[in-house]
Amino acid sequence: MKYSRVWRRGDDSCVKSMLTCTCLCTSQQAKDVCQPEWPENGGEWSDGEDGTNMDCGLLQAMAEEDEEIDVHNEETFGMDLDVHGTTEAPGDLLQFGDLPPPPPPPPPPPELKPPSPHGSPSPPRQRPQYLSRAPPGQRGRGRAQRGGLGRGQMFDDPAVMRTVQGRPSIKGLDSAIVDCGDAMYQNTFEDDYMAPSSRKTRRVSGSILQDSAIVCVIDGHRGQHPTSNFLDTPYPVSPFRGRRGELRGSYPRRQFGHRGLSRMHPSVVPGSPILSRQPLTPRQHYNQTGGFMFPTNRPCPSTQSLPPKMMQHRFGANSPRPSPIYSPSSNSVQHFRYPGPVTQLHPQHKRLLSQKQRIFQRKPDNWDPYCNLMTAKEKEWITRLQMIQLQSEHPYLEDYYYQEYYRRIEAKMAEEELGIRGKREPLKLTTPYITKTDSYTPVVHIEGSLGQVAVSTCYSPRRAISAVHAVQGKGPHEEQKDIRQQRLEVLSKIEKLFVVLLEVEETERMKTTVLSEAEERRLREKTQAKVQHIYSQLQHHEPLDSGGEFLPFLLVSKGKRLLARLLPFLKQDTALRILSIVTCNLPTLMSRDTEEALPVLYPPLRNVIGGLTFSQLIEALKDFTSDSLTCESLTLACQNKFGLSLLYALLSHGEKLLSSGVPLEPSIGDFETWTDTIFQVAGQLSQCSLVEPLLLPSNLLTLFCRYLDKRTVHQLKSNMESATGYLALPS
């Protein structure tokens, strides 16, 4: 396939003629008017010509033609066409045969610029140069098809810009789209798509002629007829050509039956940005579809049925047109204004273009400033990517409409056209079916993680991590897991209780509003119920082997915080219970308080302590001191902020009670225990190094003074002060 043909010119002046010849015919009359510049002897063109037949002679011929075109353009469009200083005359871009640029019915779709073989047709019109020529073998066919069209249809040569009845190439419409080399877009699509009813052949409007973006050579309409055995579209998915049969896609190709053509719109990659910019001009002649020439290097689809000019790649038997793409953009095209021949390009852009042109068979700069921005490989790559995105295992689920629509169309066609060899089969773009499904584990459990690890898939982009504890059977190996499970359970429970606590706090805050008595009572009851619920939940945790009431929760910092916030709501007796639990298990708590969350319990416990009776206080103190023989608990407490503070708080409260004069109602032995405790504590405090407590009560020294001698007191004082760093106690 010789797409590479002509473009191979070294000089800039080369290509313009070739390219875009999409024959855009804007009006029927135009067609008549248009005198194909190309040799009228279109039929004489040898069918045997091979696209590869580029030789110097051809090049020369092309050069000549270019000049002619230039002249024509100048005449038609004025001198300003040639901006880029190419050797070609201005206005190489669109050249219609001899068409004056007819205004297209709706806003001039700057469609393809058909090459306008203007002036003297050069002999080698039959250039095999069409870029997008079909494989050599097919050219003949195409020609034959063309034969009937007559003069105006001589735009076989893609290089020739003339389009009498072509469909404006999409590229033409969008100056930014270019690459004539890769004629991916077939302008034709739009035509078919948009205006099923308009069979007019329109000439490309003058604006199109001026549009340097027109690249695609469309061979169009000539004969196009229902020849539709060609499917147009230079679908960029040339890479998929090989898989035609398998491709399926969401590019439905519309078939406009009324035209008698089973033209297909080129399948366009839906996502292709370029394509989307292509304006669909309803008015574009439908006929043109077939004639797309891609001046690409890609081989044409090799189906025999394709006309030589078919650049369109046919994917599979029925490649649908990507119609959806065109419809919205059809209007947009109309407002699209092409830069025209005088396109001021950014110097870098120019440089880039010229570079690319060197690489590709090119087109003159002024012809199409945006062509060859991407290499063929890049285009193929993108096309492939886009096709991959189309793959689906459930086509009926994901693209129901398309599947169904084409199924019906095909059924209808089969019914109607039994005799015809599938010429009218609607083209469908088929993407490869995915046969294998990757099975993914939606839930991945990693050891040590909290619940499930989020595995992101396209079906579930993110799975929330949930602290779910799956109950597992206990096994030797699962001891550790069990611990973790337990921890997770505890945490999960805490979270649930937190929610309740938040409600409690909320109602507490709302209590400031004045409510009726009944309401208040009800609220209070509710709150109490909630509080009780939390309390009981904290108290008993399964499995109960975790150490007793509350302990599992207290060991977790979040649990500590929960309890700390719960305490104010608890009644004194329940709160006392908690206090005792804390003091009893202080060593454990202190040792496992890795996050140092214990201090959070201090303020509420202090309040609780403040409400203790003397006996209760003594009880609490007993827990502190009655532990092991070595007063381990006391020692540890001195080393721990919380422990020490708690101790201080207890002592301070005792002192307060004692000095307050309130009848203490002590139980038997309370005072003794009290005194003993004082001594013990004093001894301990003076010996160990103390940490700074959270709060140093002011009456401690007074307490000590009462029981201890001055020396000890002094020692204590200095010890305590050194810890706190300031003179906290009255001497």
Next chain:
Amino acid sequence: MMLTLSLVGKDVVVELKNDLSICGTLHSVDQYLNIKLTDISVTDPEKYPHMLSVKNCFIRGSVVRYVQLPADEVDTQLLQDAARKEAMQQKQ
């Protein structure tokens, strides 16, 4: 979002999904968590030299992976409560 609103004017570090970390002063935030930072610098190794000349930036919310907040500006307990409340509301 209210949290981030409360942090306007503070220094934050925004880590993006492309692993770029940007430190800057939070200028504004919107409902999509688009972030405007002023006086930015790339915190981690300056392997993104293209940011050297940038002083202010607008970051689209969808590309943010983390926003690192100053620890002392945020009341974590309050934040936890807010999150719990929001979770509660969503369930209902």
